[in-house]
Amino acid sequence: MKGNEALAEAAMRAGCKCFFGYPITPQTELAAYMAKNMQKNGGVFLQAESEIAAINMVLGAASTGVRAMTSSSSPGISLKSEGISYIAGSDLPCVIINVERGGPGLGGIQPSQADYWQATKGLGHGDFHLLVFAPASVQEMVDMVVKAFNKADEYRMPAMILADGLLGQMMEPVTFPEIAVEMPDKSGWAADGHKNKREHHIINSLYLTPEELEKTVVDRFARYDVIKEKETDAELYLTEDADIVVCAFGATARVVKSAVNDAREQGIKVGMFRPKTLWPFPEKEVQKACANASKVLSVEMSMGQMVDDIKLALSCAKPVEFFGRTGGVIPTPAEVLEKIKAMGGNN
Amino acid sequence: MITGHYGSGKTNISANLALEAAENGEKVTVVDLDIVNPYFRTADLKDMFSQKGIELIAPSYANTNLDIPALNFDLERIASGGDVHLIVDVGGDDDGAVALGRFSEPLNNCGDLEMLYVINRYRYMTREPHEAEELMYKIEAASHMKHTGIINNSNLGSETSAETVESSLDYAKELSERVSLPIVFTTAPARLGMDSSRFKSVNVLVKPIWEK
Numbered sequence: 391m392k393g394n395e396a397l398a399e400a401a402m403r404a405g406c407k408c409f410f411g412y413p414i415t416p417q418t419e420l421a422a423y424m425a426k427n428m429q430k431n432g433g434v435f436l437q438a439e440s441e442i443a444a445i446n447m448v449l450g451a452a453s454t455g456v457r458a459m460t461s462s463s464s465p466g467i468s469l470k471s472e473g474i475s476y477i478a479g480s481d482l483p484c485v486i487i488n489v490e491r492g493g494p495g496l497g498g499i500q501p502s503q504a505d506y507w508q509a510t511k512g513l514g515h516g517d518f519h520l521l522v523f524a525p526a527s528v529q530e531m532v533d534m535v536v537k538a539f540n541k542a543d544e545y546r547m548p549a550m551i552l553a554d555g556l557l558g559q560m561m562e563p564v565t566f567p568e569i570a571v572e573m574p575d576k577s578g579w580a581a582d583g584h585k586n587k588r589e590h591h592i593i594n595s596l597y598l599t600p601e602e603l604e605k606t607v608v609d610r611f612a613r614y615d616v617i618k619e620k621e622t623d624a625e626l627y628l629t630e631d632a633d634i635v636v637c638a639f640g641a642t643a644r645v646v647k648s649a650v651n652d653a654r655e656q657g658i659k660v661g662m663f664r665p666k667t668l669w670p671f672p673e674k675e676v677q678k679a680c681a682n683a684s685k686v687l688s689v690e691m692s693m694g695q696m697v698d699d700i701k702l703a704l705s706c707a708k709p710v711e712f713f714g715r716t717g718g719v720i721p722t723p724a725e726v727l728e729k730i731k732a733m734g735g736n737n
Numbered sequence: 738m739i740t741g742h743y744g745s746g747k748t749n750i751s752a753n754l755a756l757e758a759a760e761n762g763e764k765v766t767v768v769d770l771d772i773v774n775p776y777f778r779t780a781d782l783k784d785m786f787s788q789k790g791i792e793l794i795a796p797s798y799a800n801t802n803l804d805i806p807a808l809n810f811d812l813e814r815i816a817s818g819g820d821v822h823l824i825v826d827v828g829g830d831d832d833g834a835v836a837l838g839r840f841s842e843p844l845n846n847c848g849d850l851e852m853l854y855v856i857n858r859y860r861y862m863t864r865e866p867h868e869a870e871e872l873m874y875k876i877e878a879a880s881h882m883k884h885t886g887i888i889n890n891s892n893l894g895s896e897t898s899a900e901t902v903e904s905s906l907d908y909a910k911e912l913s914e915r916v917s918l919p920i921v922f923t924t925a926p927a928r929l930g931m932d933s934s935r936f937k938s939v940n941v942l943v944k945p946i947w948e949k
Contacts, residue, residue: 391744391860391861392743392744395861395862396861399861415775415804416775416776419743492802497802498802499775499802499804500775500776500800500802501776555775555776556776556945556946559774559775559776559777560777560945561744561777561894562894563859563893563894563896641945644945644947645946645947647947648947648948718802720946722946722949723946723947723949
C-alpha cells in the first residue's frame with residue numbers, strides 16, 4: 391500500500407469513527423481513502439472548509455468519546471495549532487497526522503522533517519505536549535496509528551504521527567494486525583448526553599482563576615512525567631561497538647541505515663540510533679546507544695532540530711555534529727557516508 | 738498507453754518497455770502524463786532515458802514544488818509525429834486517467850494503439866478481480882478510451898518471490914475472463930530469473946533513494 395492509504399486504513403481498523411480533513415500534498419491520498427471508505431465502515435468523513443474547521447470538528451467529536459482523527463501536511467498543521475492547543479487544554483484524546491513537506495511558509499511539496507520543533511516543542515500556545523510517533527516504514531505507520539489511538543485514550547491527550555512526504559507517497563508491503571478495538575471507559579468525562587440521569591460533563595479549556603488553571607496544568611505535567619518514564623521507544627542498530635553513532639528518524643533513518651551498512655562494509659565502526667517516539671524523547675535509549683561512541687551525528691531533513699535533543703540527552707558530554715538537507719531535498723546514503731568518513735570514523 | 742491503480746507499477750513498466758524498445762533499435766518517446774502524483778514518477782528516470790537515447794516528455798512542473806495538475810505539451814501532435822514508439826505513462830486511477838480524456842479522439846484514431854491496464858493483486862484496494870474490473874471501467878469512463886489488454890504486475894515490492902508471482906495467475910485469469918481482454922504478459926522481477934517463456938522479466942527502476 392501507499393503510506394498515506396495505510397495510515398487511513400489503520401485508523402479505521404483502530405476504531406476511528408470520525409475523520410475531518412482538508413486536501414494538501416503530499417497527504418491527500420489519506421483524505422481520499424477516508425472519503426471512499428469511511429462511510430462503508432460506519433464512520434463519518436467530512437472535508438471541512440479549512441484546516442481550522444477540521445481540527446475543531448475533531449475537538450467536538452473527541453468530546454463525545456469517539457475516536458477522531460485529522461491529517462494534513464506542514465502548512466495545514468500550522469493552521470490547526472490553535473485547535474490542537476484547545477484539545478490538549480481540554481484533555482481530549484485524538485490523532486493528528488502530519489505528512490511533512492518543505493517549509494517555512496507555503497514551502498514546497500517535497501519531503502521534509504523541519505516540523506520536529508513544532509511537533510515536540512510548540513504545537514500551539516500554552517504549556518502542553520503531544521505524544522509524537524515517528525514511523526520509518528509503511529508498516530510502522532500502520533502500527534503507530536493503532537498505538538497512537540490507544541495511548542491518546544490512555545492519557546487523554548492528542549497524539550501525532552510525524553511522517554514525511556516520502557513515507558506518505560511510497561509503496562511498501564504491509565500486514566494489518568488483528569486489532570480488537572477496546573475502547574476505554576469514557577463515561578466519566580465524555581459529553582455524550584446526560585439523559586437527565588447524571589450531571590453535565592463539561593469539556594473546557596477556560597479556567598476562571600489562575601490557581602485553578604495552574605493546578606490543572608501541574609496535574610497534566612505529572613501525567614507527562616509518567617509518560618516520559620513509560621512510553622519512550624527507539625531502535626538501536628549496531629551501536630554496541632560503535633565509535634560513531636548516527637541519529638536519525640523517519641525516512642531519513644532508512645537512508646542512514648543504508649549508509650551505516652556501507653560504512654560497516656568498509657570496516658568503520660558506526661551504528662544508528664532511531665527514536666520512534668519524538669515526544670517523549672528516548673533519552674535513556676540515546677545515552678545507551680552512545681555509551682561507547684566518541685562522536686555522534688544527527689542526520690535530518692532540516693537545518694538541525696532533533697540534534698538539540700540529542701545534545702541535551704547526552705548533557706553535551708560528547709561532540710554532536712549535524713548533517714542535513716532541507717527544502718525538500720533528501721540526503722543520499724553516499725552523502726551520509728562521506729560525512730561519517732569526514733568525522734574520522736575509525737576502522 | 739499504460740494505465741492502472743496508484744502504485745500498481747505503471748511507471749516501472751513504462752520504463753522497462755521503453756528500454757526494451759530502444760535496445761531493439763526503435764525510436765522511443767516516453768510521455769509522463771501523470772498529473773496526480775507528486776513523487777516517484779517517470780521524470781525521475783530522465784538521466785537514464787537520455788543515456789539510452791529515449792526522449793522524455795514530462796510536464797515542466799514535474800518534481801518541482803509547483804503543485805499544478807497541468808500539461809504543457811500537446812499529446813495529439815506528439816502521437817501524430819510519425820515513426821515513433823510512443824509510451825504514455827498515465828496517472829493513477831480514474832483521477833489520473835482524466836488527463837487522457839482530452840486526447841481520446843485523436844488517439845483512438847491513430848491506429849496502432851494498445852491501452853494496457855496494469856494490475857497488482859496485492860494492492861489493497863484491487864485484491865479481488867471484481868475490484869480491479871470496477872476500476873478498469875472507471876478508467877475507461879474517465880479517459881473515453883477502451884483497454885486492449887492487461888499487464889499482470891502483481892508484486893510485493895522488494896519482498897516479491899516466485900510464489901508471489903505464481904499465485905497471482907488465477908487472479909489475472911479471472912479478471913481477463915470477466916472483461917474479455919487478453920493478459921499481454923505477467924511480470925517477474927529480473928533477480929528471480931523466472932521462466933522467460935511464461936513471464937516478462939522486469940528490472941526495478943523506480944525505487945526509494947536508500948535502495949539506489
